[in-house]
Amino acid sequence: MVFFETGSGRVRGFRAAEEVVAALGIPYAAPPFGADRFKEPRPAAPWAGVRDCTRFGAVAPQSAELPGAPVWAPGDEDILTVNVWTPATDGGPGELPVLVWIHGGAYTFGSSAQPDFDGTALARAGLVVVTLNYRIGFEGFGHVPAADGVAYPANRGLLDQIAALRWVRGNIAAFGGDPGNVTVAGQSSGAASVACLMVMDRARGLFRRAIAHSPASPCYTPEIAAATTREIAAAAGCPATPEGLTATASEALVRAGDRVVEEYRRNPGSGSRHYDPSLYAPVLDGDTLPVDPLTGMDQGLSRDVDLLVCHTTEEYWLLDAVGSCAKVDTEERLAAFARDFGLPDGLVDAYREAAPQAPVLDVYLAVFGDLLFGAYADRLAAHHARAGGRAHLSRFDRRRGGPGATGTTVRAWHCADIPFAFGNLHDDALAFLIGGTPTPEDHALADRMVRAWADFARTGDPGWPAVGDGAAREMTWTTDDTRTVRDRPAGARALWAGAAFPLLRA
Template identity: 75%
Template sequence: MEIFTTKNGVVQGFRASDDVVAVLGIPYAAPPFGVNRFREPLPAQAWTGIRDCTAFGPIAPQSAQLPGAPAWSPGDEDILTVNVWTPAPDGGRLPVLVWIHGGAYTFGSSAQPDFDGTVLARAGLVVVTLNYRIGFEGFGHVPAGEGLAHPDNRGLLDQVAALRWVRENIAAFGGDPANVTVAGHSSGAASVACLMVMDRARGLFRRAIAHSVASPCYTLDIAAATTREVAAAAGCPATPEGLTSATPEVLVIASDQVVDDYRRDPASGSRHYDPSLYAPVLDGDVLPTDPLTGMAAGATREVDLLVCHTTEEYWLLDAVGSSAKIITDEQLAPFAEDFGLPDGLVAGYRAAMPHAPVLDVYLAVFGDLLFGEFSNRLAESHAQAGGRAFLSRFDRRRSGPQGVVRAWHCADIPFAFGNLDSDCLAFLIGGAPTSADRELARRMVRAWADFAATGNPGWPSVNGSSTQAKIWNTDGDANDDKPAALRALWAEADFPVLLP
C-alpha cells in the first residue's frame, strides 16, 4: 500500500525498496513567506484528491549547493515539508525517529543523500526527515515593531510544528506517536538540545539523539548586532518593515557578504575563525534558557539522551576551507584570546601533541571547543540531574584517494543511517566502503534502532563516577575514556560559547 491518509489529505508515495515505502515532500506547515514571513509557522492547508509525494519538496533559502542535494531557487516557497520512510505501510506501532539536519543554521536540507531513511526503516523504525527555515529567515532577529509578532528562533518553531505533525499523523504510516526519538547532527543536534528545554516541545518526544552538538548560543544583543550588519549589507533598515522589504535572496547574499568580511579580517574577533552568523537566540520565550543550563537544572530528565561526537571534528572544516588557517604560534595566541580560553589550555594541547604542527593543535582545540567538549558536558549534565544519558565517540579513519580521511565532522552520519554507497559521500568517508565499514554501519544502525525502541543503545549509561564512552571504529569497538588530561584543561571554560 502506497496511499496514506493524513489530517490534511491523502498522499501517495513509492517503494524505496521491496520492504520500505517512502513518502516525500508532505507539507507540515504553510509556506513561511508573504504575510507569513518571519512569523510562527501556520497550519498547512488541506488538499483534495491524492497528493503526489514521490519527490522532495523545495529547500529553504540558502546559497550552498551541496553534493547530491538540490539547490534553492528564489521563488520556492513550500519549504516546510516532511519525508517519511516506513516498513509497515499496512499499520503497526513502530518506534519513530525524526531527523533534523545540520549546516550551521545556514545551509542543508533533508534531501541530502546521507539522510535517506531506507536502511533505518528496514531496521524497524518509521523515519521522518524535515526541512525548516535557516539563515536569516529562520534565526535572524527581527526587532519588535507594531503589528504582527516576529519571534526569534523561527527555525526551532518550525521543528516543533513538524513534531506536532508527527504526533497527529505518524500512526497512519505505522509509527507510534508515543514513542518518538528526535535526532540531529551539528546545528541539528543543538536544535535537538534546544527542543529538550523548550516548553513548546514538551511531550512531543521521549528520546533524543545528538551527534556533534554545536555549542554557540546568542544573546539578544548579539543577535540584534548581527541583524544590523546583515541589514547594512542588504541596503535596508534594520526594522521589521525594512527587513520584510528585502527578499530572501537579498538577505542570503547579504549574509554571505558579512561572512566574507569576517573571513578576510583577522582582527574581527572570534567570528574570523568560524564566521557562522546564526544560532539559537536566548530570547526568554521560545528558548527560555540554554540547553546546558536547562539540563543541569533537571528540566530534561524525563528524556533519554544519546550523544556522540567525532574525535577529529574540525579537520573537515579545514579540509573544505571554511575555517581560518592557523599555522603559527603567533596566530594561535590571539585565537585563544578571542575565544577567552582558559590559561594553559592551548599549552596543554601542545604538550599532549608534541610532534603535531600548529594547525593540528588549533584544529584539535577548536573541534573540542565547538563540538566535542560541549557534547560531553551535555551528556554528563543530563545524567547528573537524574536523566539517562549515553555517550559515544566516532574514531574511524582510513586512507582515501586524497590522503588520510579522519574521524572528522559529519563522517559518522552516513554510518548511522547505513548509507555508504553514494558517490557524493566518497570524500567524506574516503572512497568506496570496505567490508569493515559496512559492519561498522550495521552496528551503528542497530544502536540507533535499539535506542529509539527501548532507550538502550547497547552500552552502559553515563553515571556519577565515570563518563565511559562507546568508541566506534572499524578495528573492533571499545569502551574507553577520552584522555582525562585533555578534558581537565576545559574545567575552567564557560559553556555554551556565546559569540562573537
C-alpha cells in the same frame, strides 16, 4: 503506488526498496512567506484529491550547493515539509518506534534531501523515519525587531521543528509509527537544535528520546542577534526594521549574509567570528528559548528524555579540508585564537604537550573541534545525567588511510559518522566523507551503528552503559569493533571545565 491518509489530505508515496515504502515532501506547515514571513509557522492548508509525494520538497533559502542534494531556487516557498520512510509490513497503525531527523548546516544551509539522510536502511531496522526541512539563515534565526506592537519570534527555525513534531504526533500512526515513542535526532546545528528542544516548554511531551551527534555549542544573546541583523541589513542595503527586512527578498538576505561572512574571514582582527564566521544560532530570548540547553538540563527540564550523544575524534579537520575555517599555523595566531575565545589558561598547552611533534595547525584544529563540538557534547551528557536523566555517550573514531576526494587522509571528522548511522555508504556524493568505496569492515560498522540507533529509539538502550557517577562510559565506533578509547590530550577534559558554555560569540 502507496497511499497514506494525513490530517491535511491523502498522499501518494512509492516503494523505496523491497521492504520499505516512502512519502516525500509532505507539508507540515504553510509556506512561511508573504504575510506569514518571520512569524510562527501556521498549519498546512488541506488539499482535495491525492497529493503526489514521490519527490523531496523545496529546500529553504540558502546559497549552498551540496553534493547530491537539490539547491534552493528563488521563488520556492513551500519549504516546510517532511519525508517519511516506513517498513512495508502488514502491522497495525501506531506500533513502530519513530525517529525524526533534523539536519545540520550551521543554521545556514542543508536540507532533508541530502543523500546521507535517506531513511531506507533505518526503516529496514524497524523504525519509521521522518526527516524535515525548516527555516534556516535569516528566515529562521535572524532577529527582527518588534514594531507597532507586533513582535516577531526569535528561533523561528526551532518553532518549525516543533510544528513538524506536532505533525508527527497527529499523523505518524497512519504510517505505522507510535506517536508515543518518538526519538528526535540531529547532527551539528541539528543536534544543537535537539538539545534546545529538550529544554523548551513548547516541545515538551512531543518526544521521549533524543540523539545528538556533534552538537554545536554556540547560543546568542538578543544583543548579538540584533547586531548581526544590523550587519546583514547594511550589506543588503535595507533598513534594519521589520518593514525594511520584509521588503527585502530572501535571495538578497542570503547574498548579504555571504558578504558579511567573507568580511569576517578576511579580517583576522574581527574576533572569534574570524575563525568560523557562523552568523546564526539559537537566541536566548527569554520566550521561545528561555535558557540554554546546559542550564536547562542542570535544572532538570529534560530529565524525562533519554539522551544519546556522539561526537567525532577529529571534528574540525573536515572544516579545514573544505576551506571553511581560518588557517592558524603560527604560535602568534594560536595565541590570538585562544584570547579571542577566552580559553582557560593552560588548555592549549595541554594539547600541545600531548602531541609535541604536531604542527600548530593540528593543535588548533584539535582545540577548535573540542571547543565547538567535543567538549560541549561531553558536558551535555554529564549535565543531563547529573540532573537525573539517562545519558549515553559515544565517539566516532573510524579513519581511512588512503586519500579521499579532498586530497587528504580521511579522518574521524565532522559529519563522517552520519552515513554510517543511517546505513548509507554507497552514494558517490558521500565519498569525500568516507574515503571512497566502503570496505566490508565499513559495512559491519554501519550495521552496528544502525542497530544502536534502532535499539535506542525502541527501548532507550543503545547497547552500552549509561553515563553515571561522574564516569564517561563511552562507546567508541571503529572498524575493528573494539571499545578502546583514544582519549583526548591528558588533562584536557578537566581544563575544559573552566570554559564558558554556551559559547556566546560576538
